[in-house]
Amino acid sequence: MIDVEVRELMQPFLLSDYQVQEVYSRFCNEIGKGLKRSTHAQANTKCFPTYVHELPTGNEMGKYLALDLGGTNFRVLLVTLKGHHDDTVQSQIYAVPKDLMIGPGVELFDHIAECLAKFVDKHEMRNAHLPLGFTFSFPCVQMGLKEAMLTRWTKGFDCPGVEGEDVGRMLHEAIQRRGDADIAVVAILNDTTGTLMSCAHRNPECRVGVIVGTGCNACYLEDVQNVELLEHQFRRGHQQVIVNIEWGAFGESGQLDFVRTEYDKEVDRKSINCSEQLFEKMTSGMYLGELVRLVLLRAIERNIIFKLSPKRKEYVETLQHKVHIYETKHISEVESDSFPEFLNTRRIIKQLFGLEKATVEDCQKFKYICECVSRRAATLVAIGISGLINRINDRKVVVGIDGSVYRYHPKFDAYIRETMHKLVKSDKQFDIMLSEDGSGRGAALVAAVASKTK
Numbered sequence: 001m002i003d004v005e006v007r008e009l010m011q012p013f014l015l016s017d018y019q020v021q022e023v024y025s026r027f028c029n030e031i032g033k034g035l036k037r038s039t040h041a042q043a044n045t046k047c048f049p050t051y052v053h054e055l056p057t058g059n060e061m062g063k064y065l066a067l068d069l070g071g072t073n074f075r076v077l078l079v080t081l082k083g084h085h086d087d088t089v090q091s092q093i094y095a096v097p098k099d100l101m102i103g104p105g106v107e108l109f110d111h112i113a114e115c116l117a118k119f120v121d122k123h124e125m126r127n128a129h130l131p132l133g134f135t136f137s138f139p140c141v142q143m144g145l146k147e148a149m150l151t152r153w154t155k156g157f158d159c160p161g162v163e164g165e166d167v168g169r170m171l172h173e174a175i176q177r178r179g180d181a182d183i184a185v186v187a188i189l190n191d192t193t194g195t196l197m198s199c200a201h202r203n204p205e206c207r208v209g210v211i212v213g214t215g216c217n218a219c220y221l222e223d224v225q226n227v228e229l230l231e232h233q234f235r236r237g238h239q240q241v242i243v244n245i246e247w248g249a250f251g252e253s254g255q256l257d258f259v260r261t262e263y264d265k266e267v268d269r270k271s272i273n274c275s276e277q278l279f280e281k282m283t284s285g286m287y288l289g290e291l292v293r294l295v296l297l298r299a300i301e302r303n304i305i306f307k308l309s310p311k312r313k314e315y316v317e318t319l320q321h322k323v324h325i326y327e328t329k330h331i332s333e334v335e336s337d338s339f340p341e342f343l344n345t346r347r348i349i350k351q352l353f354g355l356e357k358a359t360v361e362d363c364q365k366f367k368y369i370c371e372c373v374s375r376r377a378a379t380l381v382a383i384g385i386s387g388l389i390n391r392i393n394d395r396k397v398v399v400g401i402d403g404s405v406y407r408y409h410p411k412f413d414a415y416i417r418e419t420m421h422k423l424v425k426s427d428k429q430f431d432i433m434l435s436e437d438g439s440g441r442g443a444a445l446v447a448a449v450a451s452k453t454k
């Protein structure tokens, strides 16, 4: 049993049925605003049309290059699509050093072009003229499939000189500046679009793509008649288009204030994009560990956890000064633990505080804190997914999901389904599938579908 003090501490993280319903209807309302021309400017969820009108048929073939920028790493990939046979993917991961994440944009794109050139060289493809799909996982207004203007940086990136610019053009210019590779950018896409495409390739009932990783976002297939931002020439001949919600920004007009806690506010205050991406700050890997760190700090200060330890003052100092010391992957590890061993939890407590023998009660409390933070994140994600499923006309909807939080957390999927069962209309069926490399294979599929449509 978890004692009453910890329960009280975590109470603000437990969303009541009323709160869930209220967030749900505010979210649905916001999607409506994002899609309509007259209300788009005030909407937080921008619902950007992606210019991807077709899901894959499964017949897609050919070799494609893909770039994936938007999480902790940057990747270059060579994807060979083989129709109904398994694709092959060769890839290389490159770190994105902190100074590049906040340094001049031109330098970021030069770095990308350099990695790309090295990769092409290594695979002896200098003269191959391969089409390239660029997964650029930040909010962009698209003017076409290969023109995407960054509206704002998210997830800790803040490179001057890119917001308001076409990132397709910036990449093209960086490739030209080097002059040692002949590569054509044929599509720019969001990681959610890649996820939807790669899942739809395996399961034609897939209509929604979700990422719960460093950031959190979703896209879905909408009827073109509802996407007022899409110019007429891009509607003709098409019934549907993938819409990138950018739901991470939900809450920026105060819609989540009635559920945000003091810890959410502090995470926001200390971030480099204060008052932006508020839904993302309650749901994604970049912030969940920080939320736990702040709650833990409060729990120690109030003498709710580690009551018997003489070194509690030191623990407080550690947590106060070492921002990001508690990572989101630790939440997954703690929640994988079982009573009474708590092997991961004990190891992590030892790593953090040097405390050799945490008591079973302390481990239980620690785990409960993590559970409340991740369960709330999953509930919010499920609210968003349910809102999308209920908009879609099909009776059965499959949702493709990717991202480190969803992939590695032992119960995130179960938490999501629990809330979805409450919110998805009773005449609908849904299922969730894990995406396999949406940002890589998805980029190749968008490039393939784009060349076919042409």
Ligand code: GLC
Residues within 6 Å of the ligand: 070, 136, 137, 138, 139, 154, 155, 190, 191, 192, 211, 213, 214, 215, 216, 217, 218, 246, 248, 280
């Ligand atoms: C952030 C980005 C969004 C992306 C998501 C997941 O929310 O703004 O474009 O899809 O992270 O990576």
